[in-house]
Amino acid sequence: xxxxxxxxxxxxxxxxxxxxxxxxxxxxxxxxxxxxxxxxxxxxxxxxxxxxxxxxxxxxxxxxxxxxxxxxxxxxxxxxxxxxxxxxxxxxxxxxxxxxxxxxxxxxxxxxxxxxxxxxxxxxxxxxxxxxxxxxxxxxxxxxxxxxxxxxxxxxxxxxxxxxxxxxxxxxxxxxxxxxxxxxxxxxxxxxxxxxxxxxxxxxxxxxxxxxxxxxxxxxxxxxxxxxxxxxxxxxxxxxxxxxxxxxxxxxxxxxxxxxxxxxxxxx
Amino acid sequence: xxxxxxxxxxxxxxxxxxxxxxxxxxxxxxxxxxxxxxxxxxxxxxxxxxxxxxxxxxxxxxxxxxxxxxxxxxxxxxxxxxxxxxxxxxxxxxxxxxxxxxxxxxxxxxxxxxxxxxxxxxxxxxxxxxxxxxxxxxxxxxxxxxxxxxxxxxxxxxxxxxxxxxxxxxxxxxxxxxxxxxxxxxxxxxxxxxxxxxxxxxxxxxxxxxxxxxxxxxxxxxxxxxxxxxxxxxxxxxxxxxxxxxxxxxxxxxxxxxxxxxxxxxxxxxxxxxxxxxxxxxxxxxxxxxxxxxxxxxxxxxxxxxxxxxxxxxxxxxxxxxxxxxxxxxxxxxxxxxxxxxxxxxxxxxxxxxxxxxxxxxxx
Numbered sequence: 001x002x003x004x005x006x007x008x009x010x011x012x013x014x015x016x017x018x019x020x021x022x023x024x025x026x027x028x029x030x031x032x033x034x035x036x037x038x039x040x041x042x043x044x045x046x047x048x049x050x051x052x053x054x055x056x057x058x059x060x061x062x063x064x065x066x067x068x069x070x071x072x073x074x075x076x077x078x079x080x081x082x083x084x085x086x087x088x089x090x091x092x093x094x095x096x097x098x099x100x101x102x103x104x105x106x107x108x109x110x111x112x113x114x115x116x117x118x119x120x121x122x123x124x125x126x127x128x129x130x131x132x133x134x135x136x137x138x139x140x141x142x143x144x145x146x147x148x149x150x151x152x153x154x155x156x157x158x159x160x161x162x163x164x165x166x167x168x169x170x171x172x173x174x175x176x177x178x179x180x181x182x183x184x185x186x187x188x189x190x191x192x193x194x195x196x197x198x199x200x201x202x203x204x205x206x207x208x209x210x211x212x213x214x215x216x217x218x219x220x221x222x223x224x225x226x227x228x229x230x231x232x233x234x235x236x237x238x239x240x241x242x243x244x245x246x247x248x249x250x251x252x253x254x255x256x257x258x259x260x261x262x263x264x265x266x267x268x
Numbered sequence: 269x270x271x272x273x274x275x276x277x278x279x280x281x282x283x284x285x286x287x288x289x290x291x292x293x294x295x296x297x298x299x300x301x302x303x304x305x306x307x308x309x310x311x312x313x314x315x316x317x318x319x320x321x322x323x324x325x326x327x328x329x330x331x332x333x334x335x336x337x338x339x340x341x342x343x344x345x346x347x348x349x350x351x352x353x354x355x356x357x358x359x360x361x362x363x364x365x366x367x368x369x370x371x372x373x374x375x376x377x378x379x380x381x382x383x384x385x386x387x388x389x390x391x392x393x394x395x396x397x398x399x400x401x402x403x404x405x406x407x408x409x410x411x412x413x414x415x416x417x418x419x420x421x422x423x424x425x426x427x428x429x430x431x432x433x434x435x436x437x438x439x440x441x442x443x444x445x446x447x448x449x450x451x452x453x454x455x456x457x458x459x460x461x462x463x464x465x466x467x468x469x470x471x472x473x474x475x476x477x478x479x480x481x482x483x484x485x486x487x488x489x490x491x492x493x494x495x496x497x498x499x500x501x502x503x504x505x506x507x508x509x510x511x512x513x514x515x516x517x518x519x520x521x522x523x524x525x526x527x528x529x530x531x532x533x534x535x536x537x538x539x540x541x542x543x544x545x546x547x548x549x550x551x552x553x554x555x556x557x558x559x560x561x562x563x564x565x566x567x568x569x570x571x572x573x574x575x576x577x578x579x580x581x582x583x584x585x586x587x588x589x590x591x592x593x594x595x596x597x598x599x600x601x602x603x604x605x606x607x608x609x610x611x612x613x614x615x616x617x618x619x620x621x622x623x624x625x626x627x628x629x630x631x632x
Contacts, residue, residue, distance in 0.1 A: 155355055155357060157353040157354070157355050157357040158357050158359060160322075160324055160344070160351075160353070160357065161351070161353055161357035161359070161418075162359075162370070163323075163324075163343070163344040163345045164322060164344055164345070164349075164350055164351045164419075165345075165350070165370050165371035165418065165419075165422065166345045166346075166371055166373070166374055166422070167345055167373070168345060176359060179361050180360070180361060
């Protein structure tokens with residue numbers, strides 16, 4: 001595309017997408033309670049304030065517990081579903097897989113409402129556990145989608161070759177299947193972790209008295225004085241995301257190099 | 269049948285996939301040390317039959333015996349057979365030597381002995397020194413060799429080959445055919461090859477089972493299969509054959525007298541008659557190389573017919589002529605070896621066609 005219009009369109013698009021994120025670190029180090037230009041000088045006070053905030057740490061701990069649990073549970077469930085859908089035939093397969101994938105497109109609001117009503121009616125105490133439950137529902141379809149493509153690209157005769165050479169189905173799984181779908185498993189863990197970490201609606205509806213990071217940050221915006229500290233927190237989250245993505249990309253490329261495949265784009 | 273006569277025995281093997289009848293009563297015996305081919309078009313059940321030996325396919329009824337032992341209930345990992353897969357199924361995350369030594373994982377031998385076995389297996393397939401390479405970095409022909417070494421290192425009673433050469437280019441394929449034949453003679457293991465390539469089957473096999481629609485149509489050595497196919501279908505699948513309608517004039521226990529348009533009255537020995545006797549219609553089959561175009565000065569063969577050249581296809585070493593014999597509607601194909609000093613004839617030229625009654629096959 002040589003046209004100057006497309007060129008400026010592309011630039012405008014990228015600026016719109018990423019400029020707000022660049023503002024996070026700028027105001028996190030700005031020595032003013034007001035989020036506005038011109039900048040007032042350099043300070044690390046907001047990071048200190050954030051660091052000493054015990055409710056924040058509580059929210060971070062809750063979020064980590066939830067996201068790690070959700071990543072592991074969803075990926076495990078995804079493994080089962082992906083394996084059975086790519087390898088076996090069973091009655092009503094298409095329908096069952098469709099229902100598993102449905103939460104991906106279902107409005108979260110509806111899910112959260114329905115879950116809340118049911119949980120309250122059954123008499124379950126709202127807690128981190130109920131948030132995990134809700135998140136697993138939302139994350140499992142993503143895990144299934146990622147892992148299905150990993151299983152689909154697996155030549156079925158690899159498995160047969162391992163049986164043929166004397167291995168049992170169990171040892172074949174450990175020796176052949178698992179190593180070859182490992183890049184998919186890592187992708188799935190990372191995606192589920194990320195989705196769970198910044199999920200808001202379900203966490204807000206099903207959290208009860210427990211607060212997670214996303215809900216905490218949203219709450220802080222009600223107090224203008226707290227906003228710069230939130231900016232500091234945001235800056236750290238951006239850094240962590242970059243580290244996480246880089247790690248994921250590293251593993252993905254290593255997986256491709258190891259199995260001799262061709263690089264066809266990002267890990268999503 | 270005694271144990272030494274049959275390495276593989278199929279006893280009325282049937283296989284159903286739901287309503288689909290994939291194997292329809294296969295009964296056959298494969299001898300020890302034989303290079304045996306299952307040949308047929310795609311969907312004829314040849315791969316399914318091979319997979320029943322490996323244990324990847326359950327049979328619906330009948331029995332599959334390997335070296336006298338019924339394989340019913342024996343899982344694939346406990347069978348004395350190994351397989352070379354169509355896709356080679358090389359483990360992409362392992363090195364060449366890890367691939368080749370994969371089947372030795374449960375072998376009680378020492379590490380050094382296993383490493384020596386891997387080295388020997390690699391040397392046998394011409395991949396000496398390739399052990400440390402990553403499997404995915406190999407070419408198609410090299411993968412094929414790794415797959416062979418990996419299967420043969422376990423010294424199976426039977427090696428199963430599922431279209432192992434179909435992914436290679438023509439030159440490489442012909443080279444591998446020769447190497448496989450040599451390898452099989454060297455190790456003395458029974459090889460069972462699945463292929464849809466009739467030429468490959470003819471070149472490599474001691475015996476061939478031609479399969480159509482889940483049944484073995486003919487089981488014979490390559491020469492019998494080529495010269496005495498037992499049905500039009502087999503004749504058509506193996507090489508090229510000209511078919512001409514014929515009328516049975518007289519029928520005796522040792523010979524049949526027939527008449528074919530353009531060829532006149534022909535005396536056919538009973539050994540040339542294929543199929544059950546039916547009163548009227550019969551078909552005469554001629555291989556293209558059993559018909560000869562006679563040049564001036566050439567002595568005639570047994571019999572001679574006149575025709576007009578319809579089409580000329582020049583192959584360098586060979587020329588194919590489609591010749592319309594006088595008094596017939598459809599042209600017959602004649603293949604002629606090109607000899608120095610002998611001109612290639614033109615379309616429309618008149619030709620004398622020499623032939624011999626002993627070369628034809630009569631299908632009833």
